[in-house]
Amino acid sequence: xxxxxxxxxxxxxxxxxxxxxxxxxxxxxxxxxxxxxxxxxxxxxxxxxxxxxxxxxxxxxxxxxxxxxxxxxxxxxxxxxxxxxxxxxxxxxxxxxxxxxxxxxxxxxxxxxxxxxxxxxxxxxxxxxxxxxxxxxxxxxxxxxxxxxxxxxxxxx
Amino acid sequence: xxxxxxxxxxxxxxxxxxxxxxxxxxxxxxxxxxxxxxxxxxxxxxxxxxxxxxxxxxxxxxxxxxxxxxxxxxxxxxxxxxxxxxxxxxxxxxxxxxxxxxxxxxxxxxxxxxxxxxxxxxxxxxxxxxxxxxxxxxxxxxxxxxxxxxxxxxxxxxxxxxxxxxxxxxxxxxxxxxxxxxxxxxxxxxxxxxxxxxxxxxxxxxxxxxxxxxxxxxxxxxxxxxxxxxxxxxxxxxxxxxxxxxxxxxxxxxxxxxxxxxxxxxxxxxxxxxxxxxxxxxxxxxxxxxxxxxx
Numbered sequence: 001x002x003x004x005x006x007x008x009x010x011x012x013x014x015x016x017x018x019x020x021x022x023x024x025x026x027x028x029x030x031x032x033x034x035x036x037x038x039x040x041x042x043x044x045x046x047x048x049x050x051x052x053x054x055x056x057x058x059x060x061x062x063x064x065x066x067x068x069x070x071x072x073x074x075x076x077x078x079x080x081x082x083x084x085x086x087x088x089x090x091x092x093x094x095x096x097x098x099x100x101x102x103x104x105x106x107x108x109x110x111x112x113x114x115x116x117x118x119x120x121x122x123x124x125x126x127x128x129x130x131x132x133x134x135x136x137x138x139x140x141x142x143x144x145x146x147x148x149x150x151x152x153x154x155x156x157x
Numbered sequence: 158x159x160x161x162x163x164x165x166x167x168x169x170x171x172x173x174x175x176x177x178x179x180x181x182x183x184x185x186x187x188x189x190x191x192x193x194x195x196x197x198x199x200x201x202x203x204x205x206x207x208x209x210x211x212x213x214x215x216x217x218x219x220x221x222x223x224x225x226x227x228x229x230x231x232x233x234x235x236x237x238x239x240x241x242x243x244x245x246x247x248x249x250x251x252x253x254x255x256x257x258x259x260x261x262x263x264x265x266x267x268x269x270x271x272x273x274x275x276x277x278x279x280x281x282x283x284x285x286x287x288x289x290x291x292x293x294x295x296x297x298x299x300x301x302x303x304x305x306x307x308x309x310x311x312x313x314x315x316x317x318x319x320x321x322x323x324x325x326x327x328x329x330x331x332x333x334x335x336x337x338x339x340x341x342x343x344x345x346x347x348x349x350x351x352x353x354x355x356x357x358x359x360x361x362x363x364x365x366x367x368x369x370x371x372x373x374x375x376x377x378x379x380x381x382x383x384x385x386x387x388x389x390x391x392x393x394x395x396x397x398x399x400x401x402x403x404x405x406x407x408x409x410x411x412x413x414x415x416x417x418x419x420x421x422x423x424x425x426x427x428x429x430x431x432x433x434x435x436x437x438x439x440x441x442x443x444x445x446x447x448x449x450x451x452x
Contacts, residue, residue, distance in 0.1 A: 001160060019158040019202055020192045041193040043186055043255055043349040044339055058254045061189040063182055075410050109253070130338030131252020 008077030046132030098136035184258035225262025244329030275368030276347030276360030374405035
């Protein structure tokens with residue numbers, strides 16, 4: 001089947017989509033957007049997190065056909081042309097990226113949380129990122145990065 | 158596989174009547190896992206996301222008519238007053254990403270004994286609105302779970318909503334797992350005090366082939382509270398009463414050993430959760446009653 005959707009602000013069309021295929025597969029394999037990562041395929045790890053009509057979801061658990069006519073934002077849509085999004089810059093500055101596999105999902109989830117809650121407590125950050133697994137960092141640097149992004153946002157830097 | 162996209166509830170019912178094997182998909186948090194892992198290859202996959210009324214809820218006099226696809230996130234944010242037990246249970250579901258997609262209709266459709274909503278629904282009291290082209294029937298929650306991952310729905314029926322009784326007293330939900338997020342319950346317990354009828358209701362998750370109530374424990378506790386005049390005097394529940402309630406809740410379990418825990422552990426833990434949730438809810442009731450008298 002054919003699926004039409006908007007990805008990172010651009011209308012996209014995916015052809016020959018299998019009916020049981022996930023949105024994640026469409027993004028990665030049909031639309032050439034490999035930023036969203038495919039790890040657990042069961043909603044446990046959050047590495048495939050994208051925004052579907054603004055809401056963070058695991059794209060591995062959205063059937064491709066369910067995304068018909070919807071708006072999707074992936075990690076590729078966070079940066080503004082050449083300039084990284086504040087959350088991306090904060091991850092680099094805080095050393096929150098090690099192997100990088102979980103990073104795209106964490107960036108999308110953290111970016112959405114900061115939009116909703118510009119001054120999150122540590123508990124807010126932990127809860128917002130509780131569906132994203134990282135096996136390298138022990139999460140401390142990730143916490144630092146989100147705090148840094150929040151602080152820069154508040155300071156208007 | 159065919160992908161069905163009904164644009165309205167009527168279309169969905171017609172499609173389900175024509176293809177009773179069609180698997181409804183809303184949040185996808187159960188169905189997509191099975192498809193991704195090749196455990197299921199339904200002939201028809203029916204997307205319910207295009208039916209807006211499934212994500213609506215109506216707060217009535219007695220109950221909340223909760224659309225089958227209202228995401229857990231919405232329940233946590235908007236129904237904490239009317240459905241405190243369910244709101245607490247919703248907050249323990251998986252992660253924000255999953256709570257943004259999954260809802261109670263899917264939990265009921267899957268009917269896993271470990272589904273987080275079930276103990277809260279059993280404790281609050283609820284009816285499932287099951288609809289087909291033949292008409293609508295209300296299935297009491299006590300009759301809904303018929304076996305491991307089996308429910309009382311007919312092949313041509315879809316869940317339109319669940320009608321959950323509004324809280325008339327304190328409710329609690331507690332769940333045992335290895336961490337706060339992304340946990341399938343080792344076991345879970347829901348408790349609702351119903352001061353209006355001077356009864357209590359319970360719900361046990363993940364400790365029997367289906368979600369169950371601990372009826373003997375409920376009857377014991379209601380009788381003990383009545384006998385001791387507790388509803389009126391607002392005294393602390395006697396430890397021996399709490400202990401016996403916990404024991405009877407444990408006895409209502411019929412658990413198995415599995416990767417998440419042993420049967421013995423589950424039985425023990427349900428007793429602990431029963432005692433704790435009784436303490437918490439009774440404390441809320443006493444405090445509220447005390448404030449009522451002072452005012």
